[in-house]
């Protein structure tokens with residue numbers, strides 16, 4: 001709509017308020033129109049073969065981990081498992097681009113990223129097993145607790161990265177979120193804070209097509225999720241989330257940019273969730289087999305395997321070796337998960353406050369009595385330890 | 388437990404009238420000077436010094452990296468504070484007004500309150516969330532809520548509220564020093580209340596969680612906190628003419644709750660009235676009355692009564708005087724204890 005100015009009237013041009021000046025030129029912030037790819041393109045020539053082999057081994061292991069964890073839900077050993085099968089390239093790259101001093105802020109689906117970062121596979125599963133909320137010390141591993149309320153971990157990543165920079169440490173925080181999570185207010189607030197503070201944060205959106213059953217088209221009207229970055233004044237990058245080399249490269253660049261004081265980046269990795277939302281979900285209610293089948297041709301493990309074998313970097317023995325290593329990991333996980341965890345019910349009261357309140361001391365004493373009475377009745381002296 | 392009389396004796400000759408707002412500002416300043424990990428953040432806390440001027444001068448003295456004007460986003464402010472605390476800082480967050488803290492509830496409840504517990508004690512979050520709360524300042528809608536019951540219902544949070552200038556300083560220092568998150572409720576209508584107080588020789592910092600007897604008495608206990616303390620003190624004074632000798636207990640801390648002090652007082656007096664301005668239904672008074680009944684049933688000579696705000700959304704300012712419990716309503720409640728007292 002254009003407004004006709006009255007003839008003879010002095011042209012009125014609003015001047016922006018004095019404090020306002022654009023910090024950033026929007027053009028370089030715009031994402032590429034197509035997801036960036038490395039595998040099967042000329043760019044692969046620049047990729048480090050050793051890195052590709054490492055990524056491959058991790059992808060194979062990750063795929064097996066997802067399958068094993070899902071199987072454990074069927075045996076009642078895990079309360080629930082949100083598989084990331086199909087998304088392993090994002091999970092692994094997220095873990096591998098970080099230096100030891102960096103921090104990872106995973107969502108509830110990102111167990112694999114935590115394990116790839118070096119977390120004990122059993123400790124990584126305590127939340128989903130139901131014996132403890134967080135089975136590891138976040139500071140020791142620099143992995144925030146797996147986060148269930150969507151997008152709420154994103155402002156934490158910003159605050160941590162900001163604090164690290166204030167202290168003069170060149171630490172980067174990488175925060176993961178799903179496509180559905182980008183609709184949450186915390187997503188917006190985190191990106192805005194990060195950009196204003198130029199915090200060394202990288203946001204990785206795994207766009208796997210669905211938020212439980214809701215497809216992306218009902219989640220956003222934006223041309224891409226990466227486009228959301230532009231309005232905050234940070235670059236948005238679109239990458240093929242099934243191309244491990246591409247995700248690794250794009251995230252590495254974003255991490256380097258953050259580390260050198262360049263501020264945050266939003267990376268959208270386009271991928272697909274091959275399994276249902278969790279083991280408890282029925283995906284046939286909201287998507288057809290043909291769609292899933294179409295994505296099988298673009299499987300992240302296969303893509304990398306084809307590239308490596310095609311270039312002679314990997315032979316049948318190598319493939320076999322990777323699979324055998326994954327199998328050993330799965331067997332160990334199975335075995336350890338088949339043992340009942342030893343729980344102390346008194347832990348319920350141990351970590352609410354630094355010092356127990358009088359009220360909690362009373363309640364703890366009551367539970368102690370109940371447990372003692374219970375073990376008297378059962379003639380056991382295990383103090384109520386139960387799975 | 389300190390009494391008003393005892394602290395009066397400790398005052399130095401240098402003491403001169405200071406407001407609660409000044410004492411709060413001083414507590415922030417002293418905490419920041421003492422501990423470089425203390426950071427203040429919020430809306431307008433820097434150049435402006437906060438809409439109530441509590442943070443006045445902090446940005447000038449400590450720089451805007453330690454007293455930071457944030458974007459206007461309460462969840463973002465508190466969420467960023469979580470990350471800062473994870474990295475070893477002690478953030479003090481200012482929520483501009485009580486009802487504007489609600490966007491941050493998700494962060495407060497799901498993360499701030501639970502992080503220690505979720506991580507089995509590995510990651511405590513020493514965050515202080517300052518919330519100006521309550522009515523009586525003629526604020527329009529959304530500027531006068533008393534939201535303490537929401538905070539009290541969340542395990543993992545400490546909830547404290549000063550009623551005096553000295554406590555404003557001491558409790559805020561203690562809250563910032565606490566390794567646990569504290570929701571620090573500032574009774575905004577007492578911001579300009581004054582007392583003889585010397586910022587050069589501030590009151591010793593007491594650990595949070597102890598109530599204090601502000602006025603000893605024998606015939607009934609008024610249990611109160613924050614903005615209702617002056618109301619209760621005035622009521623106790625007025626009740627003398629009716630032959631009542633009222634004890635006034637200032638809770639100071641709602642979580643942890645000082646059962647011991649409250650129980651001791653009510654057992655002495657045999658009667659109790661809980662006074663606060665937040666709504667009665669589902670409000671703190673119900674919890675407090677229940678605790679008293681459980682612990683003092685055989686000592687009670689009358690039912691525990693509550694004097695609270697009405698169960699209505701906070702009224703428009705021209706009507707708020709009808710909602711806020713005043714001296715008369717407290718005295719009426721005391722009179723309702725009378726029948727049993729005569730027997």
Ligand SMILES: Cc1ncc(C[n+]2csc(CCOP(=O)(O)OP(=O)(O)O)c2C)c(N)n1
Nearest residue numbers: 109148149150178179180181208210211212
């Ligand atoms: C704040 C919040 N609302 C709702 C839920 C319930 N919920 C769990 S997962 C999920 C879908 C998330 O989708 P997306 O962000 O795309 O992540 P994905 O599952 O695809 O990894 C929902 C709605 C939640 N965990 N948190």
